[in-house]
Amino acid sequence: MLRKLLFFIMLTFVLGACSQQETGQDTNNEQKLSITLEEVETALQEQDLELKEADLPENNVFIRELNGVSPKAYSLEGMTLSIYIFQSTDDRQEGMEAFKEANASASLEPYKTFTVHNVLVFYVEGNEEINSKLSSTLNKLK
Numbered sequence: 001m002l003r004k005l006l007f008f009i010m011l012t013f014v015l016g017a018c019s020q021q022e023t024g025q026d027t028n029n030e031q032k033l034s035i036t037l038e039e040v041e042t043a044l045q046e047q048d049l050e051l052k053e054a055d056l057p058e059n060n061v062f063i064r065e066l067n068g069v070s071p072k073a074y075s076l077e078g079m080t081l082s083i084y085i086f087q088s089t090d091d092r093q094e095g096m097e098a099f100k101e102a103n104a105s106a107s108l109e110p111y112k113t114f115t116v117h118n119v120l121v122f123y124v125e126g127n128e129e130i131n132s133k134l135s136s137t138l139n140k141l142k
Helices: 002-032 037-046 089-102 128-139
Strands: 072-076 079-085 111-116 119-124
Touching: 037 079, 037 128, 089 111, 089 119, 111 128, 119 128
Parallel strands: none
Antiparallel strands: 072 079, 079 119, 111 119
């Protein structure tokens, strides 16, 4: 009887320890949900994507403020790349909705949208190789 009691007590401790480890891992994932502009820039540069600061006209739809967030605009292979860093994934989703609403009736040049956690990236379409590099690089930030 004593052995059974000790067995159940030990089992309870082991399960409790496993439960605490899982919670710790979730906390680390939540912290990683916030990606900085520097992390994005570094990841892109490590893939030999040369970012040049772009001076675009204010009426360019890809550099307009979305829900209080202004993007950092670059030229990549001669095409516009804009990076928005939001406070959270929810804010990023709201920013994307604001973009869609603001441009619902506009005829825009072809572009690709990339999202990862709190980051929203617009790239006025260049070639498929660059699109692929952008996609894989940003997915590595997850």
